[in-house]
Amino acid sequence: MERKDFNSYGSRRGNHEVMIRGTFANIRIKNQILDGVEGGYTRDFTQEGGPQAFVYDAAQNYQAAGTPLVVLAGKEYGSGSSRDWAAKGTALLGVKAVIAESYERIHRSNLIGMGVLPLQFPAGESAASLGLTGTETFSVEGVTALNEGTTPKTLKVTATAEDGSATSFDAVLRIDTPGEADYYRNGGILQYVLRQISAN
Amino acid sequence: MxxxxxxxxxxxxxxxxxxxxxxxxxxxxxxxxxxxxxxxxxxxxxxxxxxxxxxxxxxxxxxxxxxxxxxxxxxxxTPARVIMQDFTGVPCVVDLATMREAVKELGGDPKRVNPLAPAEMVIDHSVQIDAFGNSGALERNMEIEYQRNGERYQFLRWGQTAFDDFKVVPPGTGIVHQVNIEYLARTVMTREVDGALRAYPDTCVGTDSHTTMVNGLGVLGWGVGGIEAEAAMLGQPVSMLIPRVVGFKLSGSIPAGATATDVVLTITEMLRKHGVVGKFVEFYGEGVAAVPLANRATIGNMSPEFGSTAAMFPIDDVTLDYLRLTGRSEQNVALVEAYSKEQGLWHDPSRDIKFSEYLELDLSTVVPSIAGPKRPQDRIELTEAKDEFRHDLKNYVSHDADAGTLDESLEESFPASDAPSFTTGGTHVSDTDREPPKYSAAHGGAGRISSPVPVKMADGREFELDHGAVTIASITSCTNTSNPSVMLAAAVLARNAVEKGLTAKPWVKTSVAPGSKVVTDYYEKSGLTPYLEKLGFYIVGYGCATCIGNSGPLEAEISEAVQANDLAVAAVLSGNRNFEGRINPDVKMNYLASPPLVIAYALAGSMDFDFETDALGKDTDGNDVFLKDIWPNPVEVQQVIDSSIDKEMFAKGYEGVFDGDDRWKALDTPAGDTFAWDPNSTYVRKPPYFEGMQAQPEPVKDITAPASC
Structure with missing residues (x-):
């Protein structure tokens, strides 16, 4: 489009294509998977050597490869004032789980609302203390217990490093209410409500 | 349920x-x-x-x-209803529209997707101030607004017809929070549930942080993110922690020189200092009954600036009087009274309520204030404003050598009164070898960082800009435009100024953007509109405007001069937030002030101004005119309020409010139960949340390799 037609960023919040590209794109964000780089970058391991790439571009490649994504995060993850797209953008980028030291309360519930699993490092642990760098391949086991109507307290996370060595830990599952479990089983709050409506 | x-x-x-x-x-x-x-x-x-x-x-x-x-x-x-503004509300409606298609694909009836809790949107975030300072500004700005936002408006217009329990207040009407208190809020809600007419406290969440304005009307509510708003709209609860509640006692009455804006800036400073994040603030005690509803709304409005989740006032006779004044039905008013009394929600100062923490403010101690240059809690007493500005300016003017020699010399001399001699890059002008222009923002700049820049406008205006020049003076925001006491104080001050022959400085972008048309009506009825206009304060639109950064560009020559010389110029606005970059890209220093002070600063033209000792100009007899000479008498302001505002004004102003004007009605609106997406739209697209969705959820699976980060 032409410069004169820009209008404002806010006026384009109804266009997910714009908003996904704005997710994790804060110019001050520092992804620890890269050394000291500021901005919306990650490493794209679908490419040889895992070069630096825009989060959006890498996420597109992962989606094409059918690879679900996980975010490793620190404390009070998700803090910030304008958060209507924070969880939606995360989900649309293909992130299936977040493992954080702690959560901003509303973002945690929004992640579930978008079908993203909020996990927490065991008390006192963090990505650093577990020696995780983000270059590992992750698996999360025990999610299927939710299908039986129970919500496990913890899920087993295994991180396999490039050299084949594995680190396992029991991550706290931060699905805190029965309603949230229903949302997650349905893939998100909108899907949950949608099925309620079409079932009645 | x-x-x-x-x-x-x-x-x-x-x-x-x-x-x-x-x-x-x-x-x-x-x-x-x-x-x-x-x-x-x-x-x-x-x-x-x-x-x-x-x-x-x-x-x-x-x-x-x-x-x-x-x-x-x-x-x-579980909030009773949801309110939205158009920036954050559009995605919520996009999702509802997408859900309709998904239901259809699952073999269901798309018409069954509707908000389960009433949802109301006010289009207030889109209007920008491109035109100002003339009688055609309002029309011109709306014309441009429709050109820019036509696609979004067509979409919302579709939503307005397609969904039950979703209403849209078209652009050009007002600001969501002001429309909420004046029209949408029920205070006690009624809804038919399983054949019975249920009454319950009105509560809401809104997709805007200043949703708390309605707390002034005894309606509990606050701003939330889009997903929570959608959840609430779909009848799902919002999770929260049972909060601590801070009891805030108000006593005394506001002195003659101060306004409700000064009160709220004082409370902001107090609560920020105290720390109320995550807490409710609740106003209590004998003094509550003496606080007019407009002031309660102004105070509730700034809850996000206090840091609190909500800033509540209880229900009392003042609430009922306001509901009547704004044209709510007698049945509604009677229900609010009876229900509140039955449930112990009626304000009773004799009741011993325990709070988590206690604070108190004697309103008689409030003094005229501004807040800035970048945080609402940084309140500055007006008497200190010039010194504070001079102090803060040092943080905004670059210290590189190219900028001139002023910084070093000032570090030595400040706060001495003699001006150091200095040069600025390429524009060396000393006091001795230049003809002082008639209008200069550098006037009286001795003793501070100064960098006078001559500007010549296409229309022949000539003046000098400098650091601290007030380039924007805007009467804006729901915080204040909802409050007749400050709006009419501004108008009376304008009259007094015009009668003394004062004018706004020629570099000031002046505007009035009310949060409801009722303001225009009472301005008209009071006969004070021409005085505001004489000072350049024409109505430019009904919406958030300057307060959210839709201040529109500065005039080209001014913008160029500011950028080329890296001037730290200022905006003075009756808004609620002022972080750097929020108001206008060219403006570094933003000050919040009451509407009458906004006009006073337009007359002064600079933040480097001491209203006690610096004259705003000369009257026709050549005498100096000071702010105190034109400051409105609160008794007169009250008389104007009493004679200019009536119930019919609200009833008429909000009649057919959802129907909109001819522009809105003339929009080419797609019909149908589902929305016909335009694949080329850059504004509204169908998100892929429901692609491939089945009637029964698939069992959830473990997340297995290959997964990476």
Whole structure:
């Protein structure tokens, strides 16, 4: 489009294509998977050597490869004032789980609302203390217990490093209410409500 | 909804012959002495108890609230309704529209997707101030607004017709929070549930942080993110912790020189200092009854700036009078009174309410103030404003050598009164070898960083800009335009200024953007409009405008001069937030002030101004005119309020408000139960949330390799 037609960023919040590209794109964000780089970058391991790439571009490649994504995060993850797209953008980028030291309360519930699993490092642990760098391949086991109507307290996370060595830990599952479990089983709050409506 | 009612709280209330189903708070032990805001939450839990997500234990935990406890109990709050502005609200409607298609694909009836809690949107975030300072500005700005936003408006217009329980207040009407208090808020809500007419406290969440303005009307609510708003709209609860509640006692009355804006800036400073993040603030005590509703709304509005979740006022006669003034039905008013009294929600200063923390403000100690240059809690007494500006300016002017020699010399001399001699890059002008222009923002700049820049406008205006020049003076924002006491104080001040022959400085972008058309009506009726206009304060639009950064560009020559010389110029606005870059990209220093002070600063033209000792100009006899000579007499302002504002104005102003004007009606609106997406739209696209969705959820799976980060 032409410069004169820009209008404002806010006026384009109804266009997910714009908003996904704005997710994790804060110019001050520092992804620890890269050394000291500021901005919306990650490493794209679908490419040889895992070069630096825009989060959006890498996420597109992962989606094409059918690879679900996980975010490793620190404390009070998700803090910030304008958060209507924070969880939606995360989900649309293909992130299936977040493992954080702690959560901003509303973002945690929004992640579930978008079908993203909020996990927490065991008390006192963090990505650093577990020696995780983000270059590992992750698996999360025990999610299927939710299908039986129970919500496990913890899920087993295994991180396999490039050299084949594995680190396992029991991550706290931060699905805190029965309603949230229903949302997650349905893939998100909108899907949950949608099925309620079409079932009645 | 409720299927359990463990406490047997469900009962009947008869008001003037109508029977309402209510959930009585006195069915739960401990309810009586809770703060107002927690009583509202308690009723919410009683009414929505389902035995799973909302249980009897939650009800007991809330009724047994310990004021001294740290919040650790999560509860599920189901708001009665949702309000939205158009920036954050559009995605919510996009999702609803997408859900309609998904239901259709699942073989269902798309018409069954509707908000379950009433949702109302006010289009207020889109209008920008491109035109100003003339009688055609309003029309021109709306024309441009429609050109820019046509696609979004067509979409919303479709939504307005397609959905039940979703209403849109078209652009050019007002600001969501002001429309909420003047028209949308019910205070006590009614809705037919299973054949019974249920009455319950009006509560809401909104997709905008200043949703708390409606707290002034006894309506509990606050701003939330889009997903929570969608959840609430779809009848799902919002999770929250039972909060601590800060009791705030108001006493005394506002002195003659001060305004409601000064009060709210004082409260902002106090609460920021105290620390109220995550807490409710509740106003209590004898003094509450003396606070006019408009001031309660102004105070509630700035709850996000205080840091609190909500800033509540209880319901009393002042509430009822406001509901009547704004044209709410007698039946509604009678229900609000009867319901509040029945439920112990009616303000009773004799009741001993325990709070978690206590604060107090004697209103008679409030003095005229501004806040800035970048945070609302940084209140500055007007008498100190010039010194503070000079002090703060040093943080905004670059210290590189190219900028000139002024910084070093000033570090040596400040705050001495003699101007250091200095040069600025390429524009060396000394006091001795230049003809001082008639209008200069560098006037009296001795003793501060100064960098006078001559500007010549296409229309022949010539003046000098400098650091601290007030380039924007805007009467804006729901915080203040909802409050007739400050709006009419501004108008009376304008009249007094015009009668003394004063004018706004030629570099000031002046504007009035009210949050409702009622303002224009009472300005007209008071006969004061021409005086505002004489000073350049024409109505430029009805919406958030300057307050959210839709101030529009500065005039080209001014913008160029500011950028080329890296001037730290200022905006003075009656807004609620002022962080750097919010108001205008060219403007570094933003000051919040009452509407009359906004005009005063337009007359002064610079932040480097001491209203006590610096004259705003000369009257026709050549005498100096000071701010005190034109400051409105509060008795006169009250008389103007009493004679200019009436019930009919609100009734007429809001009649057919959802229908919109001819522009809105003329929009080419797509029909149909589902929306016909334009694949080329850059504004609204169908998100892929439901692609491939089945009627029954697939079992959830483990997340397995290959997964990476």
């Amino acid at each position: 409720s299927t359990v009612d463990s406490f047997g709280s469900k009962g009947k209330l008869n008001v003037a012959g109508t029977e309402y189903e209510i959930f009585r708070l006195n069915s739960v032990e401990g309810a009586e002495n809770l703060p107002f805001s927690l009583k509202v939450l308690l009723e919410n839990l009683l009414r929505t108890e389902d035995g799973a997500n909302i249980t009897a234990d939650h009800v007991r935990a809330l009724a047994g609230w310990d004021p001294n406890a740290q919040p650790d109990t999560e509860i599920q709050f």
